[in-house]
Amino acid sequence: MDIIISNSGGVPIYDQITRQMKGLILRGELAEGEALPSMRLLAKELRISVITTKRAYEELEREGFITTVPGKGCFVAPRNLELVREETLRRVEEHLSQAVDIARTGGITLAELTETLHLLYGEDEHE
Incomplete structure:
Protein backbone atom coordinates (compact mmCIF):
# COMPACT_ATOMS: atom_id res chain seq x y z
CA MET A 1 0.00 0.00 0.00
CA ALA A 77 -15.61 -2.97 4.58
CA PRO A 78 -18.15 -4.27 2.07
CA ARG A 79 -18.77 -1.58 -0.50
CA ASN A 80 -21.77 0.58 0.15
CA LEU A 81 -22.59 2.06 -3.25
CA GLU A 82 -24.38 5.04 -1.72
CA LEU A 83 -21.35 5.74 0.48
CA VAL A 84 -19.05 5.55 -2.55
CA ARG A 85 -21.31 7.87 -4.51
CA GLU A 86 -21.56 10.35 -1.64
CA GLU A 87 -17.77 10.43 -1.17
CA THR A 88 -17.25 10.96 -4.90
CA LEU A 89 -19.83 13.75 -4.96
CA ARG A 90 -18.13 15.41 -1.98
CA ARG A 91 -14.77 15.32 -3.77
CA VAL A 92 -16.31 16.73 -6.97
CA GLU A 93 -17.95 19.56 -5.01
CA GLU A 94 -14.60 20.36 -3.38
CA HIS A 95 -12.86 20.64 -6.75
CA LEU A 96 -15.71 22.56 -8.37
CA SER A 97 -15.67 25.02 -5.49
CA GLN A 98 -12.00 25.70 -6.20
CA ALA A 99 -12.76 26.09 -9.92
CA VAL A 100 -15.55 28.58 -9.16
CA ASP A 101 -13.20 30.63 -6.97
CA ILE A 102 -10.57 30.70 -9.73
CA ALA A 103 -13.19 31.61 -12.35
CA ARG A 104 -14.59 34.46 -10.26
CA THR A 105 -11.10 35.81 -9.60
CA GLY A 106 -10.31 35.67 -13.32
CA GLY A 107 -13.58 37.29 -14.41
CA ILE A 108 -15.02 34.15 -16.01
CA THR A 109 -18.83 34.22 -16.18
CA LEU A 110 -21.07 31.41 -14.99
CA ALA A 111 -22.12 30.82 -18.61
CA GLU A 112 -18.48 30.43 -19.69
CA LEU A 113 -17.74 28.13 -16.76
CA THR A 114 -20.84 26.03 -17.50
CA GLU A 115 -19.89 25.78 -21.18
CA THR A 116 -16.37 24.68 -20.21
CA LEU A 117 -17.78 22.02 -17.87
CA HIS A 118 -20.11 20.75 -20.61
CA LEU A 119 -17.19 20.52 -23.04
CA LEU A 120 -14.94 18.73 -20.56
CA TYR A 121 -17.64 16.32 -19.42
CA GLY A 122 -18.62 15.59 -23.02
CA GLU A 123 -15.03 14.72 -23.90
CA ASP A 124 -14.87 12.18 -21.10
CA GLU A 125 -18.11 10.52 -22.22
CA HIS A 126 -16.57 9.64 -25.59
CA GLU A 127 -13.39 8.08 -24.19
Missing part, protein backbone atom coordinates in the same frame (compact mmCIF):
# COMPACT_ATOMS: atom_id res chain seq x y z
CA ASP A 2 1.52 3.27 -1.13
CA ILE A 3 0.77 6.13 1.24
CA ILE A 4 2.80 9.29 0.93
CA ILE A 5 2.99 11.65 3.88
CA SER A 6 3.78 15.33 3.42
CA ASN A 7 4.91 17.46 6.33
CA SER A 8 4.17 20.64 4.40
CA GLY A 9 0.78 21.92 3.36
CA GLY A 10 -0.95 21.99 6.71
CA VAL A 11 -3.01 18.81 6.26
CA PRO A 12 -2.81 16.66 9.41
CA ILE A 13 -1.01 13.35 8.91
CA TYR A 14 -3.99 11.26 10.06
CA ASP A 15 -6.14 13.09 7.46
CA GLN A 16 -3.59 12.40 4.71
CA ILE A 17 -3.70 8.69 5.59
CA THR A 18 -7.51 8.70 5.73
CA ARG A 19 -7.89 10.43 2.36
CA GLN A 20 -5.36 8.21 0.61
CA MET A 21 -6.87 5.01 2.02
CA LYS A 22 -10.35 6.13 0.97
CA GLY A 23 -8.98 6.72 -2.52
CA LEU A 24 -7.42 3.25 -2.62
CA ILE A 25 -10.73 1.71 -1.52
CA LEU A 26 -12.89 3.79 -3.89
CA ARG A 27 -10.64 2.95 -6.86
CA GLY A 28 -10.76 -0.74 -5.95
CA GLU A 29 -7.01 -0.93 -5.26
CA LEU A 30 -7.92 -2.20 -1.79
CA ALA A 31 -10.60 -4.87 -2.25
CA GLU A 32 -13.54 -5.65 -0.01
CA GLY A 33 -12.42 -7.92 2.84
CA GLU A 34 -8.73 -7.19 2.27
CA ALA A 35 -6.68 -6.97 5.46
CA LEU A 36 -5.01 -3.66 6.21
CA PRO A 37 -1.59 -3.40 7.82
CA SER A 38 -1.73 -3.29 11.59
CA MET A 39 -1.65 0.18 13.11
CA ARG A 40 1.83 -0.51 14.48
CA LEU A 41 3.17 -1.78 11.16
CA LEU A 42 1.74 1.17 9.23
CA ALA A 43 3.14 3.59 11.82
CA LYS A 44 6.55 1.95 11.51
CA GLU A 45 6.48 2.00 7.69
CA LEU A 46 5.44 5.67 7.61
CA ARG A 47 7.71 6.59 10.53
CA ILE A 48 4.89 8.19 12.47
CA SER A 49 3.16 7.69 15.81
CA VAL A 50 0.85 4.71 16.36
CA ILE A 51 -1.63 7.23 17.82
CA THR A 52 -1.78 8.91 14.39
CA THR A 53 -2.49 5.66 12.54
CA LYS A 54 -5.08 4.75 15.20
CA ARG A 55 -6.86 8.04 14.61
CA ALA A 56 -6.87 7.47 10.83
CA TYR A 57 -8.25 3.93 11.20
CA GLU A 58 -10.92 5.15 13.64
CA GLU A 59 -11.99 7.81 11.13
CA LEU A 60 -12.13 5.26 8.30
CA GLU A 61 -14.22 2.93 10.45
CA ARG A 62 -16.56 5.71 11.55
CA GLU A 63 -17.15 6.59 7.88
CA GLY A 64 -17.80 2.94 6.96
CA PHE A 65 -14.71 2.29 4.85
CA ILE A 66 -13.16 -0.34 7.12
CA THR A 67 -14.25 -2.74 9.85
CA THR A 68 -12.29 -3.95 12.84
CA VAL A 69 -12.39 -7.58 13.93
CA PRO A 70 -11.12 -7.88 17.50
CA GLY A 71 -7.97 -9.99 17.63
CA LYS A 72 -7.72 -10.20 13.83
CA GLY A 73 -7.25 -6.61 12.62
CA CYS A 74 -8.82 -4.13 10.26
CA PHE A 75 -10.36 -5.00 6.91
CA VAL A 76 -11.87 -3.13 3.97
Whole structure:
Protein backbone atom coordinates (compact mmCIF):
# COMPACT_ATOMS: atom_id res chain seq x y z
CA MET A 1 0.00 0.00 0.00
CA ASP A 2 1.52 3.27 -1.13
CA ILE A 3 0.77 6.13 1.24
CA ILE A 4 2.80 9.29 0.93
CA ILE A 5 2.99 11.65 3.88
CA SER A 6 3.78 15.33 3.42
CA ASN A 7 4.91 17.46 6.33
CA SER A 8 4.17 20.64 4.40
CA GLY A 9 0.78 21.92 3.36
CA GLY A 10 -0.95 21.99 6.71
CA VAL A 11 -3.01 18.81 6.26
CA PRO A 12 -2.81 16.66 9.41
CA ILE A 13 -1.01 13.35 8.91
CA TYR A 14 -3.99 11.26 10.06
CA ASP A 15 -6.14 13.09 7.46
CA GLN A 16 -3.59 12.40 4.71
CA ILE A 17 -3.70 8.69 5.59
CA THR A 18 -7.51 8.70 5.73
CA ARG A 19 -7.89 10.43 2.36
CA GLN A 20 -5.36 8.21 0.61
CA MET A 21 -6.87 5.01 2.02
CA LYS A 22 -10.35 6.13 0.97
CA GLY A 23 -8.98 6.72 -2.52
CA LEU A 24 -7.42 3.25 -2.62
CA ILE A 25 -10.73 1.71 -1.52
CA LEU A 26 -12.89 3.79 -3.89
CA ARG A 27 -10.64 2.95 -6.86
CA GLY A 28 -10.76 -0.74 -5.95
CA GLU A 29 -7.01 -0.93 -5.26
CA LEU A 30 -7.92 -2.20 -1.79
CA ALA A 31 -10.60 -4.87 -2.25
CA GLU A 32 -13.54 -5.65 -0.01
CA GLY A 33 -12.42 -7.92 2.84
CA GLU A 34 -8.73 -7.19 2.27
CA ALA A 35 -6.68 -6.97 5.46
CA LEU A 36 -5.01 -3.66 6.21
CA PRO A 37 -1.59 -3.40 7.82
CA SER A 38 -1.73 -3.29 11.59
CA MET A 39 -1.65 0.18 13.11
CA ARG A 40 1.83 -0.51 14.48
CA LEU A 41 3.17 -1.78 11.16
CA LEU A 42 1.74 1.17 9.23
CA ALA A 43 3.14 3.59 11.82
CA LYS A 44 6.55 1.95 11.51
CA GLU A 45 6.48 2.00 7.69
CA LEU A 46 5.44 5.67 7.61
CA ARG A 47 7.71 6.59 10.53
CA ILE A 48 4.89 8.19 12.47
CA SER A 49 3.16 7.69 15.81
CA VAL A 50 0.85 4.71 16.36
CA ILE A 51 -1.63 7.23 17.82
CA THR A 52 -1.78 8.91 14.39
CA THR A 53 -2.49 5.66 12.54
CA LYS A 54 -5.08 4.75 15.20
CA ARG A 55 -6.86 8.04 14.61
CA ALA A 56 -6.87 7.47 10.83
CA TYR A 57 -8.25 3.93 11.20
CA GLU A 58 -10.92 5.15 13.64
CA GLU A 59 -11.99 7.81 11.13
CA LEU A 60 -12.13 5.26 8.30
CA GLU A 61 -14.22 2.93 10.45
CA ARG A 62 -16.56 5.71 11.55
CA GLU A 63 -17.15 6.59 7.88
CA GLY A 64 -17.80 2.94 6.96
CA PHE A 65 -14.71 2.29 4.85
CA ILE A 66 -13.16 -0.34 7.12
CA THR A 67 -14.25 -2.74 9.85
CA THR A 68 -12.29 -3.95 12.84
CA VAL A 69 -12.39 -7.58 13.93
CA PRO A 70 -11.12 -7.88 17.50
CA GLY A 71 -7.97 -9.99 17.63
CA LYS A 72 -7.72 -10.20 13.83
CA GLY A 73 -7.25 -6.61 12.62
CA CYS A 74 -8.82 -4.13 10.26
CA PHE A 75 -10.36 -5.00 6.91
CA VAL A 76 -11.87 -3.13 3.97
CA ALA A 77 -15.61 -2.97 4.58
CA PRO A 78 -18.15 -4.27 2.07
CA ARG A 79 -18.77 -1.58 -0.50
CA ASN A 80 -21.77 0.58 0.15
CA LEU A 81 -22.59 2.06 -3.25
CA GLU A 82 -24.38 5.04 -1.72
CA LEU A 83 -21.35 5.74 0.48
CA VAL A 84 -19.05 5.55 -2.55
CA ARG A 85 -21.31 7.87 -4.51
CA GLU A 86 -21.56 10.35 -1.64
CA GLU A 87 -17.77 10.43 -1.17
CA THR A 88 -17.25 10.96 -4.90
CA LEU A 89 -19.83 13.75 -4.96
CA ARG A 90 -18.13 15.41 -1.98
CA ARG A 91 -14.77 15.32 -3.77
CA VAL A 92 -16.31 16.73 -6.97
CA GLU A 93 -17.95 19.56 -5.01
CA GLU A 94 -14.60 20.36 -3.38
CA HIS A 95 -12.86 20.64 -6.75
CA LEU A 96 -15.71 22.56 -8.37
CA SER A 97 -15.67 25.02 -5.49
CA GLN A 98 -12.00 25.70 -6.20
CA ALA A 99 -12.76 26.09 -9.92
CA VAL A 100 -15.55 28.58 -9.16
CA ASP A 101 -13.20 30.63 -6.97
CA ILE A 102 -10.57 30.70 -9.73
CA ALA A 103 -13.19 31.61 -12.35
CA ARG A 104 -14.59 34.46 -10.26
CA THR A 105 -11.10 35.81 -9.60
CA GLY A 106 -10.31 35.67 -13.32
CA GLY A 107 -13.58 37.29 -14.41
CA ILE A 108 -15.02 34.15 -16.01
CA THR A 109 -18.83 34.22 -16.18
CA LEU A 110 -21.07 31.41 -14.99
CA ALA A 111 -22.12 30.82 -18.61
CA GLU A 112 -18.48 30.43 -19.69
CA LEU A 113 -17.74 28.13 -16.76
CA THR A 114 -20.84 26.03 -17.50
CA GLU A 115 -19.89 25.78 -21.18
CA THR A 116 -16.37 24.68 -20.21
CA LEU A 117 -17.78 22.02 -17.87
CA HIS A 118 -20.11 20.75 -20.61
CA LEU A 119 -17.19 20.52 -23.04
CA LEU A 120 -14.94 18.73 -20.56
CA TYR A 121 -17.64 16.32 -19.42
CA GLY A 122 -18.62 15.59 -23.02
CA GLU A 123 -15.03 14.72 -23.90
CA ASP A 124 -14.87 12.18 -21.10
CA GLU A 125 -18.11 10.52 -22.22
CA HIS A 126 -16.57 9.64 -25.59
CA GLU A 127 -13.39 8.08 -24.19
